[in-house]
Amino acid sequence: xxxxxxxxxxxxxxxxxxxxxxxxxxxxxxxxxxxxxxxxxxxxxxxxxxxxxxxxxxxxxxxxxxxxxxxxxxxxxxxxxxxxxxxxxxxxxxxxxxxxxxxxxxxxxxxxxxxxxxxxxxxxxxxxxxxxxxxxxxxxxxxxxxxxxxxxxxxxxxxxxxxxxxxxxxxxxxxxxxxxxxxxxxxxxxxxxxxxxxxxxxxxxxxxxxxxxxxxxxxxxxxxxxxxxxxxxxxxxxxxxxxxxxxxxxxxxxxxxxxxxxxxxxxxxxxxxxxxxxxxxxxxxxxxxxxxxxxxxxxxxxxxxxxxxxxxxxxxxxxxxxxxxxxxxxxxxxxxxxxxxxxxxxxxxxxxxxxxxxxxxxxxxxxxxxxxxxxxxxxxxxxxxxxxxxxxxxxxxxxxxxxxxxxxxxxxxxxxxxxxxxxxxxxxxxxxxxxxxxxxxxxxxxxxxxxxxxxxxxxxxxxxxxxxxxxxxxxxxxxxxxxxxxxxxxxxxxxxxxxxxxxxxxxxxxxxxxxxxxxxxxxxxxxxxxxxxxxxxxxxxxxxxxxxxxxxxxxxxxxxxxxxxxxxxxxxxxxxxxxxxxxxxxxxxxxxxxxxxxxxxxxxxxxxxxxxxxxxxxxxxxxxxxxxxxxxxxxxxx
Amino acid sequence: xxxxxxxxxxxxxxxxxxxxxxxxxxxxxxxxxxxxxxxxxxxxxxxxxxxxxxxxxxxxxxxxxxxxxxxxxxxxxxxxxxxxxxxxxxxxxxxxxxxxxxxxxxxxxxxxxxxxxxxxxxxxxxxxxxxxxxxxxxxxxxxxxxxxxxxxxxxxxxxxxxxxxxxxxxxxxxxxxxxxxxxxxxxxxxxxxxxxxxxxxxxxxxxxxxxxxxxxxxxxxxxxxxxxxxxxxxxxxxxxxxxxxxxxxxxxxx
Numbered sequence: 001x002x003x004x005x006x007x008x009x010x011x012x013x014x015x016x017x018x019x020x021x022x023x024x025x026x027x028x029x030x031x032x033x034x035x036x037x038x039x040x041x042x043x044x045x046x047x048x049x050x051x052x053x054x055x056x057x058x059x060x061x062x063x064x065x066x067x068x069x070x071x072x073x074x075x076x077x078x079x080x081x082x083x084x085x086x087x088x089x090x091x092x093x094x095x096x097x098x099x100x101x102x103x104x105x106x107x108x109x110x111x112x113x114x115x116x117x118x119x120x121x122x123x124x125x126x127x128x129x130x131x132x133x134x135x136x137x138x139x140x141x142x143x144x145x146x147x148x149x150x151x152x153x154x155x156x157x158x159x160x161x162x163x164x165x166x167x168x169x170x171x172x173x174x175x176x177x178x179x180x181x182x183x184x185x186x187x188x189x190x191x192x193x194x195x196x197x198x199x200x201x202x203x204x205x206x207x208x209x210x211x212x213x214x215x216x217x218x219x220x221x222x223x224x225x226x227x228x229x230x231x232x233x234x235x236x237x238x239x240x241x242x243x244x245x246x247x248x249x250x251x252x253x254x255x256x257x258x259x260x261x262x263x264x265x266x267x268x269x270x271x272x273x274x275x276x277x278x279x280x281x282x283x284x285x286x287x288x289x290x291x292x293x294x295x296x297x298x299x300x301x302x303x304x305x306x307x308x309x310x311x312x313x314x315x316x317x318x319x320x321x322x323x324x325x326x327x328x329x330x331x332x333x334x335x336x337x338x339x340x341x342x343x344x345x346x347x348x349x350x351x352x353x354x355x356x357x358x359x360x361x362x363x364x365x366x367x368x369x370x371x372x373x374x375x376x377x378x379x380x381x382x383x384x385x386x387x388x389x390x391x392x393x394x395x396x397x398x399x400x401x402x403x404x405x406x407x408x409x410x411x412x413x414x415x416x417x418x419x420x421x422x423x424x425x426x427x428x429x430x431x432x433x434x435x436x437x438x439x440x441x442x443x444x445x446x447x448x449x450x451x452x453x454x455x456x457x458x459x460x461x462x463x464x465x466x467x468x469x470x471x472x473x474x475x476x477x478x479x480x481x482x483x484x485x486x487x488x489x490x491x492x493x494x495x496x497x498x499x500x501x502x503x504x505x506x507x508x509x510x511x512x513x514x515x516x517x518x519x520x521x522x523x524x525x526x527x528x529x530x531x532x533x534x535x536x537x538x539x540x541x542x543x544x545x546x547x548x549x550x551x552x553x554x555x556x557x558x559x560x561x562x563x564x565x566x567x568x569x570x571x572x573x574x575x576x577x578x579x580x581x582x583x584x585x586x587x588x589x590x591x592x593x594x595x596x597x598x599x600x601x602x603x604x605x606x607x608x609x610x611x612x613x614x615x616x617x618x619x620x621x622x623x624x625x626x627x628x629x630x631x632x633x634x635x636x637x638x
Numbered sequence: 639x640x641x642x643x644x645x646x647x648x649x650x651x652x653x654x655x656x657x658x659x660x661x662x663x664x665x666x667x668x669x670x671x672x673x674x675x676x677x678x679x680x681x682x683x684x685x686x687x688x689x690x691x692x693x694x695x696x697x698x699x700x701x702x703x704x705x706x707x708x709x710x711x712x713x714x715x716x717x718x719x720x721x722x723x724x725x726x727x728x729x730x731x732x733x734x735x736x737x738x739x740x741x742x743x744x745x746x747x748x749x750x751x752x753x754x755x756x757x758x759x760x761x762x763x764x765x766x767x768x769x770x771x772x773x774x775x776x777x778x779x780x781x782x783x784x785x786x787x788x789x790x791x792x793x794x795x796x797x798x799x800x801x802x803x804x805x806x807x808x809x810x811x812x813x814x815x816x817x818x819x820x821x822x823x824x825x826x827x828x829x830x831x832x833x834x835x836x837x838x839x840x841x842x843x844x845x846x847x848x849x850x851x852x853x854x855x856x857x858x859x860x861x862x863x864x865x866x867x868x869x870x871x872x873x874x875x876x877x878x879x880x881x882x883x884x885x886x887x888x889x890x891x892x
Contacts, residue, residue, distance in 0.1 A: 053772040067695070069759050071799055072703050077696045088779060124773070131775030133768045133828050135783075135792040142782030160792060166700055167795060174767035181763045189756065212748055241695040275668045280676050281697050382698065385716075385723045386670075451772045500683045502676070547688045551650045552749040554691060555683065 003258050003612045005623045008412040009113040014629045015095075018117045021413065025460035033058035036462050037470055039206055039221040041193045041248055043070030045165075045443060046426025047227030048172035049450030055179030057455060062219060063176070063185055064208060066192040066243065066557075071173045074229060074241040075446060078165025079286035079379065081149065081157035082129075082443040084122040089146050093154040095119045100630060102441060105151040105331050106406070106434020107584035107600060108632035109261070109608070111625065113413060114431050121452040122444050126158055128451055132171040136160050147375075148291055149439040151331035151637075157440045162286050162379045168443055172450070191217075192557065194488075195481045196224065196252045196422065197471075203252075203422035204471040207481050209489075211557060214549035216482055216489075218473035222465050223421045223458060226252060227450065230405035230427035232265060234565045234572070235517070236509025238402035239271055239284040245561035246568050249409050249428050257417040258610035258621060260410035260430035262568065263576035266437055266585050267518050268403030269335035272386055272396075273355035282401040283386055285358070286379055287439040290328045290335075292363035292372065293396070295319050297356050301346030307357055307395045318342060326637040333436045333585045333598070334637060336400035340518050341596065343399065355397035364392065400518060404442060406433040406585065407575075410610040410623070414457035415449060418610075421461060425449035430608070435584025489549055492559045497542035501558045504539040508532065508562070508569055516573050521589040525577040532573065536566040571611060571618060578620065581605045593634075602632055639665040639726060642734040643678070645690055648747050655747065657736075667727035671714065672697065672704065674726055691750040699723040699862060702798035705805070706751045707738040712802035712860040720800060720862035740805035744812070744847045755801045757847040758815060765839035766819040768828050787825055794821035796863045806860035809849035814857035816844045817873035818865050824876055834880035834888065841877050 010021040028036065036059050040051040043065040051063040067073065085098040098119040103110060126144075130136065136158050137145040146155040160167040179185040188208070195207040197218070205220035231246035232238040253259045270285045296317045298310050318338060320327045330338075339356050342348065349355050364372050369392060373380070380391045387397070409417045409424040411431055416423050426446040433441065471477065511531050515524035539562070547553045582591040582598035583605070591599040608623040641662045648655030662678050669677070672694050679689035694704035699720040706721055708714035714724045729735065737751065745753040783791075797818035804812050820837050823829035829836070851870060858867040 049772075056771045067703065068693070068755055069799065071759075072695055072701045074696065074701070076701050077698050086778070126778045127775045128770070128772060130778040130781060131768065131770040131828055133791075133823050133826050135788050135795050135822070135826070136778075138783055138785050138788045140785050142784050142788075143779050163700065163796065166798075167792075170795065174762060175770075175772075177759065177763045178767045178769060187759075189759075241701060242697060243695050276666050278666065278669055278673050278677055280670075280673050283698055381718075382723070385699075385719060385725065388668075388725075388727060455772065498684075500680050502680060544683055546683055546686070552691050552752060555689060 003418050003610070003621055005258070005410065005418070005610055005621050006412060007111060007623055008414060009111065010413065014112065014116050017113050018120060022456055025457065026463035028459045028462050030058055032466055034060065035467065036060065037062065037221040038223050038225065038458070039064070039219060040225045040227060041206065042073065042227035042229060042428070043067070043173070043176065044073035044075035044227060044229055044426060045169055045172055045446035046450040048073070048169065048176045049447050050225055050227060050425060050454050051185055052172060052175035052179050053451055053455040055182065055184035058184065061179070061185040062188060062221065064188045064191045064193055066190060066211060068189055070176055070187065071170060073169060074244050075169045075443070076166045077241060078443055079162045079284065080288040081147065081159035081164045081440040082125065082168065083149065083156050083440045084126045084158060084444065085119055085156060086123060086126060088144060089155045091154045093156050097154065098122060098156065101152050102432065102438060103434070103630055104635055105438040106436050107598065107635060108434065108602070108606070108627065109583050109625065110432055110434030112627060112629055117453065118432050118445060118448050121448045124452055125444060125447045129168055129171050132175060134160065134167045134171045147288060148329060150287055150290060150329045150335065151438040159288065162288070162376060165443060168447065172447070193248045194251065194485045194560065196255045197477050197481045198255050198419060199471050199475065199477040202420045205473065205478060207478070207485050209485070212552055214551070216485055218478040218482060220470040220473050220478070222462055222470055223423065225423045225425060225454065226409065226428050227425045228428050230408065231568060232402040232405050234509070234569050235402040235513050236506050237274065237279065237282050237513070239268060239282050242281060245564070247561050247564045249424065250564040250568050252409065252417065252419070252422060254613045256419045257422055258410040258612055259407070259571060260608050260610045261407040261575065262572045262611065263516065263579060263586050264406035264435050264584065265402060265572070266332060266404040266406060267336045267400040269332055269339055269400050270358060270398045271401035272383065273350055273352065273399040283382070284403060285383060285396065285398060287332065289358060289376060289379065292375070293328065293358040293360050294362060295328055295356055295358055297342045297347035297349060307349070307359070316347070323637045330637045331436060331438060336518055337587060339400055350397045355399040357395035358398045359395035360391060361395070404437055406430065406435060406437055410608065414460060415454050416461060423454060423458065425454055435586055488560065489556065492543070492545045492556055493549060495541060495543060495545070497544045499542055499544060501543055501545065501555050501562055504535065504543060505562045505565065507535055508566060511535070512569050512572065516576050519587045519589055520576045522577060525573050528573045529570070529577070532566065532570050539563070539566065574618060575609055575611065579605055579609065600634070606632070639667060639729070639731040641665050641674070641729065644734065644736045646738045647690070647750055649749065651746055651748060665726050667725070669726045670697070670722060671708070671724040671726065672722050691752050693752050694722050697722040700798060702800040705740060705800045705802055707741060707805060709736050712740065712805040713862050717859070718862060718864040720798070740801050742801070742804045742810040744804065744810055745801060758799050758801065758812070760847065761812065761816055761840055761843050762819065764843035765832070765836040766823070768823060769832060781827055783827060791822050791825040794818045794825070794865065794869050797865055798863060800862060802860040802862060803857035804848065806856040807849065808854055808856065809852060811851040812844050812848040813851035813870045813873065814861065814865060814867065816840050817869040820876065821869040821872050824872070833876065834883045834885065837873065837876040838880050841873070
């Protein structure tokens with residue numbers, strides 16, 4: 001079926017769009033909700049909050065996770081905080097300002113109406129979380145505390161020490177378990193979705209594999225919601241958890257869901273630099289550290305003196321120098337590229353010269369060690385455990401690493417993909433962050449989609465299917481999808497090649513990091529486009545997967561995920577090559593200002609790239625971005 | 639460093655398991671314990687032996703997926719540290735390290751070092767939440783929470799659900815896990831309406847799966863988040879009190 005991009009953005013003034021839309025779309029009455037079945041895949045912030053909210057409304061929900069418990073989802077690892085335009089600090093915040101900061105931070109590559117709605121419902125999220133018992137940081141008067149984050153000049157970030165994601169996820173997980181107890185939600189743990197089933201162009205169910213027994217089962221429903229997170233693990237080394245993968249969204253893409261802006265991948269500026277070749281993942285140090293830490297490098301390249309012996313006038317606090325207005329709190333893409341420039345020009349620090357300093361000496365002198373300990377104690381401990389260095393005494397070393405993906409399945413204003421009945425929420429969709437996400441906005445978006453957007457908008461789709469049964473799982477559509485899944489598993493188990501799955505993942509990651517990472521060029525991307533298919537061919541014939549299907553087989557699980565990463569990596573490079581401009585996290589070397597900043601080309605590229613899978617060359621569809629309420633300008637954080 | 643590992647291998651829940659010895663050479667002290675297992679696994683695959691199954695996900699000590707017995711201690715020798723955050727610099731060249739799955743009747747082995755901890759979800763399902771539907775709460779600042787209360791609730795809420803407390807307990811009790819959630823919610827003003835029902839429901843469910851607490855205190859020592867055993871006292875306090883509470887009068891009694 002040909003793809004048509006209809007964003008379904010409601011008309012009218014920006015601040016009324018969501019209210020108008022909620023009124024004009026169809027609802028399902030309470031007694032009828034129990035006649036519907038909804039599948040939710042993923043139990044992170046978006047999935048758990050959506051499944052819990054559907055259950056409360058009376059829908060029958062099946063929720064799937066490949067973890068042993070919903071609480072393990074990677075949202076749990078988010079550290080710094082969640083934004084909301086509460087203006088509790090009386091510093092001039094408003095819904096419009098949060099909207100504006102997010103649009104600007106995303107370098108004018110997101111949809112105005114979606115972002116405004118996000119800023120509006122941010123208020124409800126904090127209320128909801130507090131009522132659930134999420135222990136946000138508080139002032140002595142008992143009211144909520146806030147801190148600042150990159151890309152904003154107000155303090156609007158709510159936080160729970162350095163474990164905000166954990167506490168918000170536990171809140172959503174608890175709400176979900178309450179519905180499991182109530183019988184509205186059926187929980188399926190250790191089940192991995194391996195295909196989407198479509199019939200007559202609609203999403204009607206999924207195929208899953210039980211990770212402990214290898215059993216393949218079919219599940220049908222009136223609608224399918226993917227809340228399966230992002231794909232930064234395509235780079236092998238990233239801050240994502242080991243199991244994060246793109247399989248659910250990629251296989252949905254191959255069934256007809258357009259994939260939007262795949263090359264918009266965020267490289268987070270403050271991660272612990274790689275220490276050796278064996279490293280399996282990189283560890284993030286929360287962006288909140290940039291509130292009190294000062295970033296610097298030695299002025300002289302190759303200065304190997306210990307940091308405490310480098311005098312003040314031989315240090316370059318380069319972010320404060322280049323961006324005096326925002327200083328150390330510039331957005332992530334700007335901070336990351338600046339760090340890369342410093343390291344590339346020989347100013348890198350540490351044993352491998354692959355980092356910059358993040359120094360707390362001034363903050364400790366100004367506020368006292370106990371204040372810093374209260375704000376960031378757990379992060380400092382984590383840093384010391386990994387590096388064996390004490391950041392209260394020695395500056396931290398940090399370097400950018402893949403962290404988040406703004407790209408994802410294309411969705412309309414209702415969060416529905418180009419396959420009717422298939423919805424994508426949270427990091428799995430592309431909707432709100434444009435070409436760069438601001439800190440503390442991922443938690444906000446995941447919960448906005450799950451608690452406050454999809455529970456309303458899904459009704460408009462479901463209304464058409466009242467009193468119809470889900471497609472039975474013995475339908476040929478299910479059998480066909482099942483057979484394809486079983487064939488792929490059999491192929492992996494038969495191909496007793498010579499190299500491990502991880503070997504291929506590492507090699508793929510290296511190509512993508514080199515040519516489709518923090519900066520990209522036509523030449524490099526062309527190179528990646530010739531290297532990736534060659535490596536993929538080798539992978540298909542030479543990968544070694546031992547063991548069997550019938551017991552836990554982690555190599556087999558990973559082989560399927562890496563297979564999808566190859567195909568996705570290719571699309572990322574195609575997208576990056578096609579977008580001949582620099583915007584946000586997508587930095588094309590050919591398009592930069594004389595100062596080395598991203599040079600957007602609004603006249604030609606002010607659109608969302610939505611790619612259609614064809615089996616051969618992907619086909620590009622464009623969703624034009626129009627700006628009625630803000631005027632795109634060159635971002636300045638000076 | 640050269641390390642000798644004695645690792646528990648068990649093909650499936652119903653088959654007998656046993657220790658297998660592996661020599662891991664050229665271990666860098668900067669590697670994490672799990673990275674060392676990754677390296678061993680890659681070598682095993684190349685030698686034609688099935689890799690060791692173990693769970694891990696975030697590798698930042700927060701998801702709670704990882705956890706093995708290392709020389710008889712849950713998460714190994716470093717206090718307040720999950721297995722994924724333990725680094726090889728805590729060991730010495732030539733060490734022999736024994737690696738086993740969690741030891742607890744309530745956590746049956748799935749394969750090798752992987753166990754089934756779903757009993758924890760049953761405890762939360764029984765009442766580890768505040769019943770508030772999406773969309774109904776008041777403004778967040780209408781519920782002031784004194785800072786010491788919020789801080790203590792947070793200390794309890796820091797639990798990652800890894801199961802080390804159960805694995806460390808000679809009785810296989812889950813009181814620290816249950817107490818952490820009960821304390822988190824029962825300390826907060828938002829948790830008061832369901833306080834007494836919550837503690838009874840969670841404790842009763844806990845007892846279906848786990849052994850009884852006899853105050854050994856091993857759980858606190860094993861906890862990667864150093865959650866205090868004091869919360870078990872609070873759990874017991876609330877449980878006993880709940881048995882005497884007239885629920886119709888709680889608004890008067892506080």
